[in-house]
Amino acid sequence: MYRIVRKEALRPTVTLxxxxxxxxxxKAQPGQFIILRVDENGERIPITINxxxxxxxxxxxxxxxxxxxxxxxxxxxxxxxxxxxxxxxxKATETEGKKKVCVVGGGVGCAIAYPVLxxxxxxxxxxxxxxxxxxxxLVILEDQFRxxxxxxxxxxxxGSYGQKGLVTDALKELIEAGNQYDEVFAIGPMVMMxxxxxxxxxxxxxxxxxxxxxxIDGTGMCGGCRLSVGxxxxxxxxxxxxxxxxxxxxxxxxxxxxxxxxxEKHKYEETCNLFKKEAQ
Amino acid sequence: xxxxxxKKNPMPSQDPNVRNKNFDEVALGYTEEMAIDEAxxxxxxxxxxxxxxxxxxxxxxxxxxxxxxxxxxxxxGVITSTNSLPAICGRVCPQENQCEGQCIxxxxxxxxxxxxxxxxxxxxxxxxxxxxxxxxxxxxxxHKVAVVGSGPAGLTCAGDLARKxxxxxxxxxxxxxxxxxxxxxxxFRLPKAIVAKExxxxxxxxxxxxxxxxxxxxxTVDELMDDMGFEAVFIGSGAGLPMFMNIPGVNYKxxxxxxxxxxxxxxxxxxxxxxxTPLIHPKKVAVVGGGNVAMDAARCAKRLGAxxxxxxxRGMEELPARREEVEHAEEEGIIFKTLxxxxxxxxxxxxxxxxxxxxxxELGEPDASGRRRPIEVPGSEFDVDVDCVIMALGTSPNPLIxxxxxxxxxxxxxxxxxxxxxxxxxxxxxxxxxxxxxxxxVILAMGAGKTAARAIDEALSKK
Ligand SMILES: Cc1cc2nc3c(=O)[nH]c(=O)nc-3n(C[C@H](O)[C@H](O)[C@H](O)COP(=O)(O)OP(=O)(O)OC[C@H]3O[C@@H](n4cnc5c(N)ncnc54)[C@H](O)[C@@H]3O)c2cc1C
Ligand SMILES: Cc1cc2nc3c(=O)[nH]c(=O)nc-3n(C[C@H](O)[C@H](O)[C@H](O)COP(=O)(O)OP(=O)(O)OC[C@H]3O[C@@H](n4cnc5c(N)ncnc54)[C@H](O)[C@@H]3O)c2cc1C
Ligand code: SF4
Ligand code: SF4
Ligand code: FES
Ligand SMILES: [Mg+2]
Numbered sequence: 001m002y003r004i005v006r007k008e009a010l011r012p013t014v015t016l017x018x019x020x021x022x023x024x025x026x027k028a029q030p031g032q033f034i035i036l037r038v039d040e041n042g043e044r045i046p047i048t049i050n051x052x053x054x055x056x057x058x059x060x061x062x063x064x065x066x067x068x069x070x071x072x073x074x075x076x077x078x079x080x081x082x083x084x085x086x087x088x089x090x091k092a093t094e095t096e097g098k099k100k101v102c103v104v105g106g107g108v109g110c111a112i113a114y115p116v117l118x119x120x121x122x123x124x125x126x127x128x129x130x131x132x133x134x135x136x137x138l139v140i141l142e143d144q145f146r147x148x149x150x151x152x153x154x155x156x157x158x159g160s161y162g163q164k165g166l167v168t169d170a171l172k173e174l175i176e177a178g179n180q181y182d183e184v185f186a187i188g189p190m191v192m193m194x195x196x197x198x199x200x201x202x203x204x205x206x207x208x209x210x211x212x213x214x215x216i217d218g219t220g221m222c223g224g225c226r227l228s229v230g231x232x233x234x235x236x237x238x239x240x241x242x243x244x245x246x247x248x249x250x251x252x253x254x255x256x257x258x259x260x261x262x263x264e265k266h267k268y269e270e271t272c273n274l275f276k277k278e279a280q
Numbered sequence: 281x282x283x284x285x286x287k288k289n290p291m292p293s294q295d296p297n298v299r300n301k302n303f304d305e306v307a308l309g310y311t312e313e314m315a316i317d318e319a320x321x322x323x324x325x326x327x328x329x330x331x332x333x334x335x336x337x338x339x340x341x342x343x344x345x346x347x348x349x350x351x352x353x354x355x356x357g358v359i360t361s362t363n364s365l366p367a368i369c370g371r372v373c374p375q376e377n378q379c380e381g382q383c384i385x386x387x388x389x390x391x392x393x394x395x396x397x398x399x400x401x402x403x404x405x406x407x408x409x410x411x412x413x414x415x416x417x418x419x420x421x422x423h424k425v426a427v428v429g430s431g432p433a434g435l436t437c438a439g440d441l442a443r444k445x446x447x448x449x450x451x452x453x454x455x456x457x458x459x460x461x462x463x464x465x466x467x468f469r470l471p472k473a474i475v476a477k478e479x480x481x482x483x484x485x486x487x488x489x490x491x492x493x494x495x496x497x498x499x500t501v502d503e504l505m506d507d508m509g510f511e512a513v514f515i516g517s518g519a520g521l522p523m524f525m526n527i528p529g530v531n532y533k534x535x536x537x538x539x540x541x542x543x544x545x546x547x548x549x550x551x552x553x554x555x556x557t558p559l560i561h562p563k564k565v566a567v568v569g570g571g572n573v574a575m576d577a578a579r580c581a582k583r584l585g586a587x588x589x590x591x592x593x594r595g596m597e598e599l600p601a602r603r604e605e606v607e608h609a610e611e612e613g614i615i616f617k618t619l620x621x622x623x624x625x626x627x628x629x630x631x632x633x634x635x636x637x638x639x640x641x642e643l644g645e646p647d648a649s650g651r652r653r654p655i656e657v658p659g660s661e662f663d664v665d666v667d668c669v670i671m672a673l674g675t676s677p678n679p680l681i682x683x684x685x686x687x688x689x690x691x692x693x694x695x696x697x698x699x700x701x702x703x704x705x706x707x708x709x710x711x712x713x714x715x716x717x718x719x720x721x722v723i724l725a726m727g728a729g730k731t732a733a734r735a736i737d738e739a740l741s742k743k
Contacts, residue, residue, distance in 0.1 A: 043557040086492040221520035222540035260558035
């Protein structure tokens with residue numbers, strides 16, 4: 001069992017958890033993820049490692065409540081335990097040898113982007129960042145991003161904070177302003193990563209994306225997380241999660257993530273009703 | 281007086297039309313009377329061929345004569361002197377190719393039901409407990425051994441060493457112990473309570489189990505030895521990497537590997553309403569392949585309410601699955617489309633599977649494996665309406681441990697190279713089971729775990 005030593009609501013639906021998992025903390029690297037199970041009947045869900053403290057033996061994750069499992073998770077408190085917590089999984093992000101990069105984060109994807117950005121920064125790269133959110137209430141990690149990047153653009157869809165518009169607009173402005181990036185690194189919803197890749201393609205800027213297909217085992221055993229990348233079949237949990245954004249078959253990836261939508265909707269309602277009943 | 285009936289005592293089973301809607305065990309097991317009657321069919325041969333057919337040389341005539349005498353506990357002792365998982369082997373061994381395939385009674389009529397008797401003895405023992413209480417736990421000898429993977433290979437190796445007093449820890453990537461026995465083979469063929477019982481037995485002997493630990497990621501083989509003080513490591517990580525066909529449409533929504541489908545059902549219990557794991561409930565399913573994995577996937581899909589086709593490129597005769605599984609599948613209403621092979625998966629505008637295009641095959645000359653090679657019949661393509669395609673084409677060893685363990689030699693198919701003792705190219709590192717051979721059988725994996733345990737004991741007891 002894996003104890004929650006700290007729980008912090010960053011936003012109403014975005015929560016940070018610091019979990020006791022010494023072996024994972026010892027091995028974790030930016031870009032890797034864990035798989036957790038909340039309880040005995042729980043499903044296995046992948047969550048990126050946001051931070052880790054090998055000394056203390058803890059791993060920090062940031063989770064957005066979007067469905068049944070993340071809802072259940074949000075009802076656990078400090079001192080409670082997760083049934084399972086396995087990792088670190090996937091390959092670490094390659095940050096070596098890059099002089100100037102732009103990290104693009106969308107929504108809770110920023111939680112994933114942050115450790116990568118920090119590592120680029122620590123490796124001595126000049127780091128620019130563009131982070132985007134639906135509205136002001138959802139902005140997370142702004143201070144952390146600011147501390148580790150020399151240029152930061154915050155965008156909101158509705159203009160309630162920072163610059164109004166999409167991250168792709170802000171990214172394009174930076175490129176058009178003459179910034180020569182060795183790499184653009186994008187993490188967020190699939191559609192956002194797709195359009196970031198489409199934005200950088202004409203400029204020939206190498207673009208890495210962190211893919212989030214549906215996973216179970218996370219060890220290369222089920223093939224459920226497979227993607228088509230440059231016409232080849234890849235298993236995101238072992239070959240990724242980072243891939244060349246210009247080679248990913250986006251439409252297929254987006255559609256495959258909708259495979260269980262009906263079930264998920266139903267399960268979410270069922271779970272919420274259960275918690276409502278308990279509260280009464 | 282031997283029972284000279286040409287036929288085996290039939291196995292009491294759930295009615296096909298009832299069982300194809302539930303996940304309870306299909307075969308119900310012999311009663312004591314049936315077991316004794318079946319045991320009397322054994323001729324107690326001087327030179328028992330059956331034993332040669334068993335990869336772990338179970339002393340078959342000896343245990344069967346104990347059954348015939350009604351001494352079931354003694355029979356259990358005979359079996360477990362060479363086979364530590366009889367309740368499992370009795371259920372899943374391909375007996376027709378092994379012990380029963382060699383039985384003298386099989387020449388004229390049916391062989392003795394060795395597997396069924398083995399199962400009976402183990403179940404009897406599990407139901408009635410051990411006479412004289414739990415077996416004694418040996419004194420620890422102070423040597424530490426790590427076992428990677430908790431399938432039959434790992435469990436057997438761990439069990440044998442623990443019984444000799446070793447301090448054994450099993451590291452398992454998943455949250456549950458048992459390997460394919462829990463994530464692959466369905467409840468209706470191998471109830472998970474049986475696996476749990478075996479695991480409890482190991483824990484009784486002092487085996488420690490660490491789930492949620494992916495060797496190569498959470499901890500490496502070298503760290504197990506250098507930092508954690510394990511003197512030897514046994515790798516029984518199986519062959520879990522699924523193969524897909526290289527045909528258009530394999531990534532459409534509704535195309536799954538059998539591993540994914542079966543893991544959702546068996547490991548995650550997604551067919552039960554309490555489970556949070558999603559599962560598709562298809563109407564018509566094509567399962568591609570003809571082995572045990574294909575039969576299991578097909579029969580699971582049937583139990584979820586689908587109409588199910590097995591699509592296999594050779595004929596009925598060539599199906600590699602256990603014969604009993606094929607018979608059970610047919611009884612349960614699975615439709616066999618043999619001598620045909622998929623060439624494309626078809627989907628609607630939303631990328632949801634709507635069919636599978638197949639081509640007819642005929643059998644040509646025997647190939648290297650000795651089986652007749654299937655050849656496409658030009659122009660014979662036809663479409664089958666399905667909304668789900670399950671690929672059960674085989675698996676290969678997962679490359680994770682190899683890629684994180686320097687100096688570990690592997691062969692062209694990804695299997696770890698070992699000598700006759702199960703020793704790899706790395707000192708004190710042993711391997712066995714599917715990780716070495718590629719997808720094979722439970723009993724061979726157990727045999728490999730046993731061999732390695734013996735070799736590890738020899739090496740460490742000299743220290
Ligand atoms: C490598 C990786 C890293 C991720 N990192 C984070 C993170 O740091 N923070 C975060 O909030 N989310 C992250 N996710 C997404 C997270 O796994 C899903 O939001 C979560 O599984 C949703 O579960 P649910 O039951 O609450 O919602 P559901 O209603 O069940 O699902 C909502 C949507 O999430 C996706 N999803 C569902 N199940 C899975 C699954 N088993 N694996 C992957 N995606 C699934 C599907 O697209 C689905 O439509 C990551 C996903 C991957 C693959
Ligand atoms: C659906 C299905 C049905 C089958 N039916 C039969 C049958 O009827 N009869 C029969 O004889 N055989 C059958 N087989 C084959 C048989 O199950 C296998 O040959 C046998 O289980 C192999 O045993 P193993 O111990 O080598 O590996 P596995 O059973 O595969 O166990 C390997 C274990 O290692 C774990 N692991 C892998 N990598 C790591 C890692 N890096 N770190 C930690 N743990 C790791 C895995 O999670 C798994 O639990 C079937 C197989 C399948 C898939
Ligand atoms: S272990 Fe398998 S092959 Fe050996 S006797 Fe038992 S059922 Fe037959
Ligand atoms: S070959 Fe058949 S009849 Fe002879 S000992 Fe073995 S099981 Fe009995
Ligand atoms: S999650 Fe199963 S293979 Fe990647
Ligand atoms: Mg869910």
